[in-house]
Amino acid sequence: MSRRSNVFNFAAGPATLPPEVLERAKASLADWQGLGYSLLEAPFTGDEFKALMDTTRHQIKAVLAVPDHYQVVFLQGGASAQFSLVPLNLLPPTATAGYVETGHWSARALEEGRRYGRSLVVASARGSGFDRVPAVCEWALDEDLHYCHITPNETANGVQFPGDPDCGDIPLIADMTSEFLSRPVDIERYGMIYAGTQKNLGPTGLVIAIIREDLLGQARPETPTVFNYQQQIERQNRINTPLMFGIYLVHLMLDWIEKQGGVEALHFRNITQSQAIYRIIDEDDFFYCPVIPGHRSIMNVCFGTRDKSHQQRFLAEAETMGLMNLAGHSHTGGLRASLYNAQSDAAVAALASFMISFRKHHG
Numbered sequence: 001m002s003r004r005s006n007v008f009n010f011a012a013g014p015a016t017l018p019p020e021v022l023e024r025a026k027a028s029l030a031d032w033q034g035l036g037y038s039l040l041e042a043p044f045t046g047d048e049f050k051a052l053m054d055t056t057r058h059q060i061k062a063v064l065a066v067p068d069h070y071q072v073v074f075l076q077g078g079a080s081a082q083f084s085l086v087p088l089n090l091l092p093p094t095a096t097a098g099y100v101e102t103g104h105w106s107a108r109a110l111e112e113g114r115r116y117g118r119s120l121v122v123a124s125a126r127g128s129g130f131d132r133v134p135a136v137c138e139w140a141l142d143e144d145l146h147y148c149h150i151t152p153n154e155t156a157n158g159v160q161f162p163g164d165p166d167c168g169d170i171p172l173i174a175d176m177t178s179e180f181l182s183r184p185v186d187i188e189r190y191g192m193i194y195a196g197t198q199k200n201l202g203p204t205g206l207v208i209a210i211i212r213e214d215l216l217g218q219a220r221p222e223t224p225t226v227f228n229y230q231q232q233i234e235r236q237n238r239i240n241t242p243l244m245f246g247i248y249l250v251h252l253m254l255d256w257i258e259k260q261g262g263v264e265a266l267h268f269r270n271i272t273q274s275q276a277i278y279r280i281i282d283e284d285d286f287f288y289c290p291v292i293p294g295h296r297s298i299m300n301v302c303f304g305t306r307d308k309s310h311q312q313r314f315l316a317e318a319e320t321m322g323l324m325n326l327a328g329h330s331h332t333g334g335l336r337a338s339l340y341n342a343q344s345d346a347a348v349a350a351l352a353s354f355m356i357s358f359r360k361h362h363g
């Protein structure tokens with residue numbers, strides 16, 4: 001596949017994918033598994049696709065060491081749909097959910113959750129401009145909370161939890177959209193993890209959820225059948241037509257992740273790459289990062305130029321160097337370099353050298 005080798009994509013999602021994954025995906029469009037037709041034309045009820053779903057579920061369980069009492073399910077509607085589907089499936093109408101507010105996406109989850117039941121902010125970093133994750137010991141974890149929702153990596157704010165929080169017996173529900181499969185996770189700390197796959201795994205619209213079995217079976221009667229976690233699990237994700245091509249892309253990405261050495265190896269690479277950029281930001285006063293050290297994201301490096309008039313010029317000059325999509329989220333502004341799993345060391349080196357040269361010329 002020809003792709004300009006001098007273009008580096010730092011988009012926050014959909015995001016860059018490994019060329020070899022795109023190559024394999026392309027081959028499936030001509031003839032999938034020797035069927036004589038493309039995956040896009042294959043029946044979802046066929047043995048081939050059923051085997052693909054089983055394999056992909058198995059790969060997710062293996063790469064994250066998911067214990068047997070958790071189920072993996074593929075859902076549709078993107079991660080935002082889960083902001084409603086989590087309460088519909090897991091929160092009885094009279095129960096209370098807790099939310100930790102750490103930035104744009106957790107605030108969106110909270111706003112939507114409020115439409116379905118009592119939703120309390122148990123901790124918030126709004127007061128300090130979302131520059132950190134409130135320490136777990138400061139969370140107002142009332143024992144009556146039915147669950148507590150977190151967003152471990154805030155894509156728009158560049159804030160990331162320093163580890164997997166321990167909430168004791170309160171089930172922790174995590175929107176891991178922008179960090180899924182980028183690091184090892186202590187799954188047993190969570191009641192449910194969900195992630196839109198358009199960051200580290202490729203396709204938009206598809207959500208992977210990992211759910212502890214004892215939380216299933218509480219869906220409200222009005223929950224649409226296709227969005228009922230338990231029913232989709234029981235019927236092996238075939239209540240309706242699954243996002244077949246998306247699931248295939250996830251399978252290819254999981255093959256690729258395995259070849260890279262698994263999530264441990266990727267985590268090490270993600271730390272190394274992000275440190276290379278944070279080091280330049282911290283070197284002097286030209287750039288700044290709004291997040292305190294220790295809580296900075298290794299997936300989405302959010303930063304800015306102290307002199308705001310430099311920002312547009314930075315983006316324009318970066319583009320001429322092939323460094324694309326470095327603008328920050330529309331709600332937060334500034335600059336952002338997304339360094340998901342498929343981001344290459346060459347891209348990070350090119351960005352680092354551009355930042356140094358930009359600072360030299362405009363500082």
Ligand SMILES: Cc1ncc(COP(=O)(O)O)c(C=O)c1O
Pocket residue numbers: 013077078079080081105151153154155156175176177178196205
């Ligand atoms: C952490 C997080 N949650 C949710 C979403 C929304 O995802 P979707 O567009 O799939 O609904 C995003 C999108 O960037 C995100 O980063």
